[in-house]
Amino acid sequence: xxxxxxxxxxxxxxxxxxxxxxxxxxxxxxxxxxxxxxxxxxxxxxxxxxxxxxxxxxxxxxxxxxxxxxxxxxxxxxxxxxxxxxxxxxxxxxxxxxxxxxxxxxxxxxxxxxxxxxxxxxxxxxxxxxxxxxxxxxxxxxxxxxxxxxxxxxxxxxxxxxxxxxxxxxxxxxxxxxxxxxxxxxxxxxxxxxxxxxxxxxxxxxxxxxxxxxxxxxxxxxxxxxxxxxxxxxxxxxxxxxxxxxxxxxxxxxxxxxxxxxxxxxxxxxxxxxxxxxxxxxxxxxxxxxxxxxxxxxxxxxxxxxxxxxxxxxxxxxxxxxxxxxxxxxxxxxxxxxxxxxxxxxxxxxxxxxxxxxxxxxxxxxxxxxxxxxxxxxxxxxxxxxxxxxxxxxxxxxxxxxxxxxxxxxxxxxxxxxxxxxxxxxxxxxxxxxxxxxxxxxxxxxxxxxxxxxxxxxxxxxxxxxxxxxxxxxxxxxxxxxxxxxxxxxxxxxxxxxxxxxxxxxxxxxxxxxxxxxxxxxxxxxxxxxxxxxxxxxxxxxxxxxxxxxxxxxxxxxxxxxxxxxxxxxxxxxxxxxxxxxxxxxxxxxxxxxxxxxxxxxx
Amino acid sequence: xxxxxxxxxxxxxxxxxxxxxxxxxxxxxxxxxxxxxxxxxxxxxxxxxxxxxxxxxxxxxxxxxxxxxxxxxxxxxxxxxxxxxxxxxxxxxxxxxxxxxxxxxxxxxxxxxxxxxxxxxxxxxxxxxxxxxxxxxxxxxxxxxxxxxxxxxxxxxxxxxxxxxxxxxxxxxxxxxxxxxxxxxxxxxxxx
Numbered sequence: 001x002x003x004x005x006x007x008x009x010x011x012x013x014x015x016x017x018x019x020x021x022x023x024x025x026x027x028x029x030x031x032x033x034x035x036x037x038x039x040x041x042x043x044x045x046x047x048x049x050x051x052x053x054x055x056x057x058x059x060x061x062x063x064x065x066x067x068x069x070x071x072x073x074x075x076x077x078x079x080x081x082x083x084x085x086x087x088x089x090x091x092x093x094x095x096x097x098x099x100x101x102x103x104x105x106x107x108x109x110x111x112x113x114x115x116x117x118x119x120x121x122x123x124x125x126x127x128x129x130x131x132x133x134x135x136x137x138x139x140x141x142x143x144x145x146x147x148x149x150x151x152x153x154x155x156x157x158x159x160x161x162x163x164x165x166x167x168x169x170x171x172x173x174x175x176x177x178x179x180x181x182x183x184x185x186x187x188x189x190x191x192x193x194x195x196x197x198x199x200x201x202x203x204x205x206x207x208x209x210x211x212x213x214x215x216x217x218x219x220x221x222x223x224x225x226x227x228x229x230x231x232x233x234x235x236x237x238x239x240x241x242x243x244x245x246x247x248x249x250x251x252x253x254x255x256x257x258x259x260x261x262x263x264x265x266x267x268x269x270x271x272x273x274x275x276x277x278x279x280x281x282x283x284x285x286x287x288x289x290x291x292x293x294x295x296x297x298x299x300x301x302x303x304x305x306x307x308x309x310x311x312x313x314x315x316x317x318x319x320x321x322x323x324x325x326x327x328x329x330x331x332x333x334x335x336x337x338x339x340x341x342x343x344x345x346x347x348x349x350x351x352x353x354x355x356x357x358x359x360x361x362x363x364x365x366x367x368x369x370x371x372x373x374x375x376x377x378x379x380x381x382x383x384x385x386x387x388x389x390x391x392x393x394x395x396x397x398x399x400x401x402x403x404x405x406x407x408x409x410x411x412x413x414x415x416x417x418x419x420x421x422x423x424x425x426x427x428x429x430x431x432x433x434x435x436x437x438x439x440x441x442x443x444x445x446x447x448x449x450x451x452x453x454x455x456x457x458x459x460x461x462x463x464x465x466x467x468x469x470x471x472x473x474x475x476x477x478x479x480x481x482x483x484x485x486x487x488x489x490x491x492x493x494x495x496x497x498x499x500x501x502x503x504x505x506x507x508x509x510x511x512x513x514x515x516x517x518x519x520x521x522x523x524x525x526x527x528x529x530x531x532x533x534x535x536x537x538x539x540x541x542x543x544x545x546x547x548x549x550x551x552x553x554x555x556x557x558x559x560x561x562x563x564x565x566x567x568x569x570x571x572x573x574x575x576x577x578x579x580x581x582x583x584x585x586x587x588x589x590x591x592x593x594x595x596x597x598x599x600x601x602x603x
Numbered sequence: 604x605x606x607x608x609x610x611x612x613x614x615x616x617x618x619x620x621x622x623x624x625x626x627x628x629x630x631x632x633x634x635x636x637x638x639x640x641x642x643x644x645x646x647x648x649x650x651x652x653x654x655x656x657x658x659x660x661x662x663x664x665x666x667x668x669x670x671x672x673x674x675x676x677x678x679x680x681x682x683x684x685x686x687x688x689x690x691x692x693x694x695x696x697x698x699x700x701x702x703x704x705x706x707x708x709x710x711x712x713x714x715x716x717x718x719x720x721x722x723x724x725x726x727x728x729x730x731x732x733x734x735x736x737x738x739x740x741x742x743x744x745x746x747x748x749x750x751x752x753x754x755x756x757x758x759x760x761x762x763x764x765x766x767x768x769x770x771x772x773x774x775x776x777x778x779x780x781x782x783x784x785x786x787x788x789x790x791x792x793x794x795x
Contacts, residue, residue, distance in 0.1 A: 005627050005637060110642050134638070134665075167665040168627060168639040244663040312666045325669065327688040329726055334685050335713035337614065337705040339650035375710050542710050547649050550709035562745075 006171045008164040011135035012074070012102060013038030014171065015142025017045060020179035021072050021100070023064035024048040025057040027419065028448040029076030030111040031165040032104035036074060036460060037451075043461055045176065050451060050460050053385070053419040054079035058086045058101070062155075065099040066191065067182035070146055074102040077118045078384065082420070084121065090155045091125040092201040093191050094208075097180060098149035100142060104160040107281040108310040113365070113384065115308070117282035122157045122259050126205050128212050129157040129259050130221075131237040135169040137221070137256060144221065144256075152208055152215070161281060163238045163310060213260040221256035224269055232273030234266070236286055238311075239279035245313035246322070247277070261289035270294040277301075281311050341370050343548035344565030346488030346514030347440050350411075352544050352573065353495045354378035359409050359502070361438070362395070364388035364421070366413035367447045368440050375545045379411065386420030388412045393424070393433045407502045408435040414470060415445035415453040422473075428507050429478055436501045437509045440488070441470055442516040450519060474509045482506060488514030491572040517565050526581045527564035528571055530557045534578035541570040541579060604635075606659035608667035609756070612686045613678025614703050615652050618749035622676070623654035625753055628770045630658040633762045640665035649706065651682055675727075676756050678735075678749065679703045680719045693728035697755050699735040699748060731755065731795055738789045747779075747786035754790025764791065 006014060012035045016024060024046055026036040039048045051057030054075040061073035075083060080103050090099060103121070106112040122129035130145055132138040138160065145156040189197050216222060228249040235243045236255040243252065253269040255262070258280075270276060270293075278287040278301040287301035305311065305319045317323035341348050351371035354361055355378050363369055363379035364387060372379035381391055388410040396408055412421045417439050425437060445451040452458045457467035475483035482504060486493050494512065501508040537555040548563035549570060557579070559570070571579040609626065613619045620641055627639040635658040642653060655667050669688050677683030677698045690696060707713040716722075723730050735751040750771070757767045767787065775783045 003631075005624075005631055005639065162642065163640065163665065166641050168624075168637075169665070170631065170637065238665075241663040241665070245668075312668070313664050314666075314668050317668075323669075328670070329684070329687050329722065331685070331688075333714075333716045334681065335705050335708050335715065337649070337651040337681075337685075338707070339615070340706045342649070374707070374712065539711065545706060545710060547706055547709070550704055551711065 002173050003170045004173060005168045006135045006139070007034065007166055007168050008132065008135050008138040008160055009034035009104075009166070010038045011138040011171050012142055012158070012160070013041065014173065015139035016072050016100075017042040018139070018174045018176050019070065019098070019143045019146040020177040021070040021098070021142075021146070022046055022179045022182070023061060023069050023071040024073070025051050025060045025071075026074040027051050027054045027057050027079055028445050028451040029079050029104070030448055031106060031162040032074045032076045032079070032102060032160070033448045033451065034165070035102060035104075040460060045179075048460055050453065052454060054083040055086060058083040058090070061099060062086060062090050062093070064182075065095050065097045067184045068097040068180050069182040070098040070100075070179060072100045072102065072142070074104070076112065077103055077105040077116055078112060078114065080118055080121055082385065087121065087155070088125050089193055091127045092193060092198055092205055094153035094204075095149045095155055096187075097182065098146040099155040100145045100149060101155055101157045102160060103157055104162070104165050105282070106162050108162065110162050113382070115282060117285065118157070119159055119259060119285045120283065122159075123285070126209050127155050127157060128152075128216075128257060129159055130257055131159050132164055132256065133236075133238050133240045133254070134164065135167065135171045138164060139171050140221070141256065148212075148215075152212055154208055154212070159237065161237060161310075167238075209260055213263065216257050216260045216262040217264045219257045219262070222262050222265055223254050224265075225252040225254065227251035230272070230274045232269060232276040233279060234269070234276055234286060234290055235279040237281060239281055242311050242313045242316050243277070243279045246316045250277075255286060258286045259289075261286060261293070263289070263293045266290055266293050270297050274298065275300065279305065279311060279316065282307060338373055339370060340373065340545055340547055341367065341376075342517055343546050343563045344517035344567040346442055346512070346517060346567075347371060348376075348544050348546060349489060349491045349569045349572075350438065350440065350494055350512050351376040351378045352569075353491065353498055354409070355543065356495065357498060357502075359498075361409045361411045362388045362392040364410075364412040364416050365447075366416050366440075368411060368413055371411070373545070375543050385416055386412070386424050389421055389424035389428060389437050392435050392437075393428050393431065396433055396435050397431070405434075409438060409498070409502065410435060411438045411440060413446075414439060414441040414443065414455045417470065418454045418468070425474065425478065425480075425509070429480055433507050434505055435507060436498070437507070439470055439509060439511045441511050441513045442488075444516050444519060446516045446518070450516065471511050474511070480507060480509055482508035483511070484508075485511040485513055488512045489567050489569055491569055517567065526566050527561045528559050528566060528568065528579050529582040530559055531578045531580070532556050534576050536576055536578075538575065540573055540575055544570060544573065546570060604659045606657055606662050608672040609656045609674045609676065610667055610672050610686055610689050611654045611656070611676045611678070612682040613652055613699075614682065615649050617652070617678040618746060619652045619654055619678060622749040622753050623656055625750075625770060625774060626656050626756070628774060629762060629767050630656065632766050632770055635659060636662045638662045638665040651685065653686065674756065674759070676752055678752065680723075681705070681715065684716070684719050684722055687723065687726050690727060695729045695731070695759060696723055696727040697731045697733065697752065697759070698723065699752060700732045701734070701736045701748075733790065733793050733795070735790065738793075739786055742782060742785050742789065744782055747782050750783045750786040751790040754787040755793055756790075757787070758791045758793070
């Protein structure tokens with residue numbers, strides 16, 4: 001069979017195809033996003049879709065499983081918090097067709113707000129969890145998950161991590177299994193979780209766990225690797241790979257199915273060694289089971305290895321005092337390179353205006369969270385998906401009760417608004433909040449790499465879809481009268497609207513519209529240039545935090561022509577009218593308005 | 604064969620992941636076991652990007668260890684310095700002679716260090732500076748600087764040149780192939 005280098009996420013997608021999965025859903029989130037983006041390669045065989053959020057995606061996959069079809073749902077670790085409600089019910093209901101739940105955890109928080117260990121969910125929901133250590137296993141585990149799911153009538157979780165999702169290793173490709181033919185057969189006792197049914201289902205779940213524990217002892221991917229010394233390493237996921245680097249002569253028990261924990265297999269392993277190191281990222285899950293299974297054995301775990309961050313061969317060595325980690329170069333004087341809003345980002349003018357008005361917004365999850373970083377520095381909270389609106393309402397009500405009135409501004413993106421902002425806005429309207437909600441509508445889920453959403457007008461499979469218009473949804477649907485829209489590049493109009501709506505003692509929504517610049521950048525746009533005579537080095541334009549703007553040796557503003565998209569925002573904020581559009585020869589054409597921007601080919 | 608490690612670093616948008624994909628494919632083609640790692644996410648928005656490639660007879664960790672990395676291929680000078688602690692004592696640093704100011708520098712909050720090359724010289728077993736962005740621009744598109752750098756790396760590694768060219772021909776879209784082959788040659792034949 002052919003071998004190919006695949007990322008863990010590509011391997012999951014390949015595994016889904018080989019395993020005869022015919023339904024896949026997800027909400028995008030790093031590091032899980034590319035799973036569905038790769039599943040669309042198999043669109044003749046697999047129906048796939050983005051859900052509005054992880055909960056809807058999970059329920060839709062469960063519905064598909066009810067028909068006997070094999071279903072997969074993918075999300076990042078915090079997404080599973082949103083989908084936890086159906087996850088727990090799905091465990092009681094079981095799986096008619098296989099139900100595979102992918103949770104991509106992010107130890108080290110490369111792009112997340114926490115680093116929770118989602119194996120806890122598998123334990124809490126009483127369902128098996130698989131942990132691949134490379135791409136080959138990621139693919140294999142999807143096939144195994146389907147088998148386990150259908151054999152034991154249970155949803156199965158696969159815990160990926162940023163490292164396994166985004167590493168490429170060789171994978172042997174296989175053929176596709178014939179998928180089962182779906183047919184919906186009613187099963188009231190199993191799928192209607194009225195308390196009378198659910199009590200019986202709970203008993204079934206407990207029995208299932210016992211059977212799965214026996215299975216875990218004999219599961220082929222829970223393997224003992226012989227060593228030369230009486231030292232043992234118990235490891236799961238990518239931590240196994242780090243262990244092999246550090247302990248070349250040790251015995252290994254590598255767990256691809258860490259829960260239910262293979263007690264007997266572990267006890268056999270423990271008898272062969274004098275001391276056991278437990279390597280796993282984040283929390284001591286297998287370690288806890290190991291200590292229970294062999295209380296007399298010397299076990300080295302999280303009292304030595306960190307709970308925080310990713311492991312690596314360096315971290316393991318340093319934890320055991322095996323490597324001096326003192327750097328040769330101390331890193332002094334190396335400025336950081338934080339991410340920033342892109343040149344031409346349609347969110348920039350809004351955050352700049354917040355700075356001018358001295359307002360700290362309550363923020364949310366998306367590209368626009370970067371509005372919190374300097375020089376924009378205009379967002380002081382970011383909690384979770386949708387929390388901008390609800391946190392704002394809580395602040396407002398608590399202050400109001402104490403007789404204080406402060407008008408708050410919440411900011412949320414279009415995809416996050418569809419995900420879980422709508423319910424928060426309903427709370428604001430119902431409970432007579434008075435604050436302003438700004439929805440930054442760039443028609444796409446940009447942060448995770450441009451996935452379609454209900455406002456994009458396209459589905460994951462590229463079909464035309466009805467575009468859900470946020471202005472109409474809020475004004476006509478929720479009946480919020482003070483709903484206005486404005487162009488993301490119109491600095492003055494945004495500021496005037498913000499002032500007007502913040503003064504209003506009623507709730508309001510401002511929808512700031514402009515498609516993501518990365519998708520709609522046109523080659524013929526005329527870049528901006530600085531008139532060095534007019535420029536007084538006042539640095540107002542630098543406060544935009546635009547990556548295309550810096551200063552020259554004389555301290556005058558300088559625009560990088562290859563990065564500039566010609567959005568014109570810097571020209572609008574310059575107090576000395578020193579920035580304007582250049583024509584093709586780099587000559588000034590002296591125009592800074594949106595109309596001339598349109599003439600320059602920007603609209 | 605002992606496992607070898609290569610670290611590729613630079614700024615989001617410079618073609619780092621494409622370069623490490625090409626390198627991984629070449630190493631696989633040359634008969635090695637290969638593991639490649641990268642971090643996406645926030646780095647797509649102008650942040651620093653690192654991709655690592657390890658190869659040998661049997662590779663376990665996809666991550667290189669500090670002071671054990673054989674090559675650092677840097678697309679921007681400051682990024683070479685940021686990652687220099689990964690380099691083994693005899694390691695080779697290949698650097699694009701190119702400055703991309705981080706936003707805090709451009710906005711005037713911080714300063715870009717003036718002694719990057721001197722620092723690198725002190726810490727590297729061997730240092731090669733190549734004006735890859737300028738060379739690529741002269742060939743018609745500065746975006747091909749990643750393949751110029753891959754060409755330079757290829758000239759230092761013990762893999763037949765034909766293997767690199769074969770992978771380029773297979774992976775690069777036809778309309779960019781000519782540019783990329785030229786970019787590869789300009790890096791491969793570069794004399795400091």
